Amino acid sequence: MTVQPLLEALNAERGIVCAVGAGGKKTLLYHLLQHHPGRTAMTATVFTYEPPRRLEAALIVDSESNLRERVPGHRANRVLYAQPSDKAGRLAGVSAETLTAIHRAGEFDLTVVKADGARMRRIKAPREDEPVIPAGADVVLLVGSVHALARPVNERIAHRLEQVLEVTGMQQEQLLTPATMARLFTHPQGLQRGTEGVTAIPVLNMVDGDVDLEAARAVARHILAGSDRFDRVVLTSLRHPGLLVETIRR
Numbered sequence: 067m068t069v070q071p072l073l074e075a076l077n078a079e080r081g082i083v084c085a086v087g088a089g090g091k092k093t094l095l096y097h098l099l100q101h102h103p104g105r106t107a108m109t110a111t112v113f114t115y116e117p118p119r120r121l122e123a124a125l126i127v128d129s130e131s132n133l134r135e136r137v138p139g140h141r142a143n144r145v146l147y148a149q150p151s152d153k154a155g156r157l158a159g160v161s162a163e164t165l166t167a168i169h170r171a172g173e174f175d176l177t178v179v180k181a182d183g184a185r186m187r188r189i190k191a192p193r194e195d196e197p198v199i200p201a202g203a204d205v206v207l208l209v210g211s212v213h214a215l216a217r218p219v220n221e222r223i224a225h226r227l228e229q230v231l232e233v234t235g236m237q238q239e240q241l242l243t244p245a246t247m248a249r250l251f252t253h254p255q256g257l258q259r260g261t262e263g264v265t266a267i268p269v270l271n272m273v274d275g276d277v278d279l280e281a282a283r284a285v286a287r288h289i290l291a292g293s294d295r296f297d298r299v300v301l302t303s304l305r306h307p308g309l310l311v312e313t314i315r316r
Contacts (some may be wrong), residue, residue: 069101072310075300077265078102081204082169082177084111086197087250087257088184088225089211090263090271091100094302095178097309100143104175107137107168108146110159111181112199117146127157130164138172146170162200164312169202181206188214188272189242191229191250192259205265208257210250212282214242227256244281248288251296258295266295273301274312284315 073079078098085091094112100109100122108123117125123141126133127150137147147168148157159180160168169177182197184190188211199206214223218239224230231238233253234246250256251268258266263287268289270282279301286299 068308069097072302072308073098073102075298075310075313076267076269077205078176078178080104080175082166082179082202083198083205083207084179084181084197084199084203085207085209086182086192086261086267087188087207087209087269089188089207089209089214090302090304091207092180093185093304094207094209094269094271094309095180098176098178098288099123099146100196102176104212105173106144107172107174107177107307109148109165109168109179110157111162111165111179111200112153112183113158114148114155114157114161114180114183116155116157121146127225130160133160134164134167134171137168140172162198162202164296166200166202179203184281187225188217188223189230189247189250190225191233191253191256193226193229197260199260199264202241203264205267206261207269208251208261209269209271210247210257212247212270212278212285213272214243215244215247215281215285218242218304244284247285248292251289252292253285268296268299269302270299273303274305276302282311283314289315
């Protein structure tokens with residue numbers, strides 16, 4: 067399996083790459099951490115769950131000041147770091163300043179960052195205090211799952227339901243269409259919030275078969291028609307070798 071096409075599609079060959087949204091962003095970041103050919107790190111600016119044991123990376127959990135000392139000099143080629151949390155199974159994030167300093171001091175080729183939460187939902191729209199994007203970020207991936215399409219919009223599929231309804235113009239329990247899903251990416255108060263001045267790339271995840279692919283292409287067309295900011299939409303799936311399914315360009 068080669069990861070290079072995915073890295074090129076996501077502009078994730080070097081630098082600090084953040085992910086926001088819902089529907090598989092942690093899994094996408096784990097994949098980048100584990101398969102990037104260089105020295106890589108992963109962290110979060112918000113609360114996150116402990117990583118799966120199968121992940122082949124050194125885990126360093128410590129106070130922020132100690133992380134600044136420990137992480138850059140760690141000998142592992144792949145490092146996941148965070149602060150401890152008093153909530154079982156969870157870790158606390160680090161400040162944007164700390165992760166930027168660690169990225170530089172540790173000479174990491176790539177640092178991937180979980181920059182908001184979604185509570186395992188398929189779509190989301192941010193609150194006013196989200197996301198938490200470091201000033202040194204190079205790319206922000208805006209993630210949503212096509213498995214939310216044709217389903218009623220409610221708290222079972224949407225995180226921050228009130229914000230999702232406001233951004234999409236929908237009523238609760240209406241079925242999510244490609245056009246309304248696209249608004250989560252194109253609306254200024256949707257997934258773009260807080261990403262000004264940073265390259266943003268929409269990512270449609272869980273494109274697991276032919277039906278999903280046609281639906282994702284329809285969403286992508288609406289995204290590109292609805293905003294001049296994006297030059298591409300990236301389609302991904304865990305079931306596809308290398309994760310990359312297709313890149314749809316303007």
